[in-house]
Amino acid sequence: MDTRVLICLLFSGVCFTSAGLDKYVLVEEDKTWYEAQEYCRSRNGDLASVTNMEDLNQLSDMTAVQSWIGLNDFNRKTMDLYPNSWRWSTQTRSRSGYMNFKSGEPNNLSGREECVKTGTDGTWSDYNCSALYHFVCFSGSSNTKTYHLIEQTLSWESAKSYCRTNYTDLAMIENEEENQKVLSNITTSAWIGLFRVPWTFSDGTNSSFRHWWGWEPNNLYNGQLCASVYGGGFTDKRCTRTFPFICSAKIGRKYSRIKIMIESNLDLTNHNTKDNILLQLSASLTRAGRTDFNLSWSAPPEKLDPAGLNDDNH
Template identity: 35%
Template structure:
């Protein structure tokens, strides 16, 4: 991986997908009054699950699907679970956590890397930081910023704060610090990474990593206790309510579907084109997040994909940018771990992901 110092000229931020591309779910309004659990069961039997919402594009699509005539609230798939965990801000679960001795202390919500290990700090602390850039690799930024300001800076000028998801990525960060700072013991070598603590007691029914929330002012209130499920009003605002209330509800149908049959890559491609639309093609960060959510349902360690021009290859896998010009190329994504792309012989038999759009 190439390393570089921060350039003076900032890069412009470009959206990774159009509105039509980013809406990857189809919403179905069910005008039957059920408890949250009954609605969840219905959606899982008929569609994919109770509605998950990733961003405002999804929220707007959900609102369009609902006929609010005489309906006060509709259920969506958000429920209180007591979640408290560390994750990468891309939404990936943090499976590699190389904490220093005695860390994390449990008080703070943002992580820095120092001497190859992680420490938790108040997010308001000022530290140097490292950005990831698809073209130039890792960028050491010689500025002191809070974790949130550092994240915003990286997202506006590069891709994101650096993620350290395995030993190989850890060594790359340490190598850059040694090149730029000259030592790993300097205060300047204490750098923010993309890891933060989610103290969010709410979880989506389909186990999606979406951290999008659209609560009404003052919500959630847990008024009287036991308000552990989420309903949406006609304005699209969210309220916490008792799960035993009976409301109409919204199901979603993923436009990506995991097929739990073991086929070669060519067989998987043929299956998707005959029964759906195509093997999934990952060409944006948004679709990569969708793939990461649905691939957990696979029964094989890796899952077939089609053309993959949004680069997320595991170290030692993948190929060059020029190959994105090829009409069709095979690839696989890990169903566990950090869900990176890997190369597999096309005669291997794996589960696969079809696109319905």
């Protein structure tokens, strides 16, 4: 069956106006995270991204009340079904295909489980990366793996460093046959190379800066996917709560939008297919001398069930 899809290409050019030099704008209206994002984007901006302590101090000076920023963890909501959240340590930019989580996992207990261990039954669980466990390394190539159980107890990061020094990397498991090979090597729970990419900014800012309060993120009631700033630190909250919010000011940026209709027999729900289409479009635009563009597939995040909207008072 033919599939049609509409792709929008967004070209930008900077117009240096006085308004464009302001980095942030505080909006003192109570909105949900989704409404706040829509408001910021309707004005050619986005919810605020924070890349360093200077940014955070500026935000803290702007507001004394809890306010939404762009940081979110939407991938977690479907992280057992949508593999973009999960990567192997040896291929940090590639998605994971095969996964074998046990029932009820991954659950991101207490909001801090971003690494994966395998159990003695061959099923996987997400766990706090700082916990100490035995671990499984592999040697050889991605096509000819040999697995090695290391009976030292290390954190996930330390285990990864050990494997990279002495073997190839932490265990990469791409099918059931390989999972059974790992299972035959272990007698207790052990780290493998799978980890989750958590908490990203809605405007696509590639920054690893995080300044959570000591008890955050805690994923209270298993539904806190959006972040606010308060008192000089980040907190995770239900996205359906209402707060003031801070936009990244891009009023001085001008955009041109081009729409392209594609008809194809390909499965456009497949991530690899969509990535290949974007790569081909990007290459064509670059050959044509355009560099000021951004290509992406986007869909509005599925809104959380508003039930329990006020069950989080922290």
